[in-house]
Amino acid sequence: MTASGRTSARKAAAEKAAPAKTAAKKAPAKKAVAKKAASGEVAAPGRTAAGRTAPAKAAAQKTSRAAKAAPAKKPARKAAHPEAVSKKATVAVDHVAPATTLAPKPPGNETRTALVRRARRINRELAEVYPYAHPELDFENPFELIVATVLSAQTTDLRVNQTTPALFARYPTPEDLAAANPEEVEEILRPTGFFRAKTKSVIGLSKALVEEFGGEVPGRVEDLVKLPGVGRKTAFVVLGNAFGRPGITVDTHFQRLVRRWQWTDETDPDKIEAAVGSLFPKSEWTMLSHHVIFHGRRICHARKPACGACPIAPLCPAYGEGETDPEKAKKLLKYEKGGFPGQRLKPPQAYLDAGGIPAPPLGAG
Ligand code: SF4
DSSP: OOOOOOHHHHHHHHHGGGGGGGOOOOOOOOOHHHHHHHHTTOSSSSHHHHHHHHHHHHHHHHHHHHHHSSSSTTTOOOOOOGGGOOOGGGOOOOOOSSSSSSOOOOOOOOOHHHHHHHHHHHHHHHHHHOOOOOSOOOOSSSSHHHHHHTTTTTHHOOOOOOOHHHHHHHHHHHHHHOOHHHHHHHHGGGGGSSSHOOOHHHHHHHHHHHHTTTSSOSSSSHHHHTTTOOHHHHHHHHHHHHHHOOOOOHHHHHHHHHTTTTTTOOOOHHHHHHHHTTTTTTHHHHHHHHHHHHHHHHSSSSSOOOGOTTTTTOOOOOSSSOOHHHHHHHHTTOOGGGGGGGGGOOOOHHHHHTBBOOOTTTTTO
């Protein structure tokens, strides 16, 4: 939710540079990986094993797709741990391809079925790691959620959560915010950054809600994306979390992680949404988004993923892109995984029950 062109560009550059760190990594046990990849059992797909171990000549014989994914000059990354992949990897896959417009070609040699199986297994594991995963914006109703989501551009959910209590106390409805004095709203929104533009957005959004939707947030993506400042990402956040309608939230974390896991090679958010959506039943889309984003914020960071403390390392083709030393990796963990407060001032009870700590109010920490 905090993606911005500038931030994304920095992160993309950081990610692009990251594999260089792995130059000294050892190649995996090629035979074992290749054998398991062929059987569809191994977490690390064929592309990973081949791409990381293939010499220049062999790499040149690969298809352009494989070559793009693992160029010969690219240093070998440490493989996933095939030996750690349990029998669960052979669980039968049902609903392999839900109805969507896109059935992406799996990367490298991995079959479509193996990709679906691997992706779903990662999601199941993440569900165990984050059973309390939830949207990290505080909200009481769809109006608060859509406003908070718009405000979350280019800042953290924490900062939004620390700012919106004052906003909604003064302007609890679209009608109130539509009629607000912009200067007063600007003062309230100042801590979120870009406060003048955001003031314009949320007042414009509120006016549109009042004038076109009777003061209610619409529950259809086609209507939501017509609102000023609302794109598909915001629309799906609102649909998934305020209306219970499945949606995939392709934010900066989601984009980074699904590429690391080789779920898709797409870079355009809409194409990523379609490609990943086709790997899962629709009913799982919203929680899948939370799992992936939680993991990206806590463990699989952009610059230094905590691979050595990552519970899904055995399933990850990008294992080794970050810190592999368990003790050092542990120090990189964030929020509840590192023993720190979360982003919500009012987190769900499940989060508190799991030892999560509410975020402090503005100015308190
Ligand atoms: S932290 Fe490392 S092992 Fe875990 S998902 Fe991210 S890249 Fe893979």
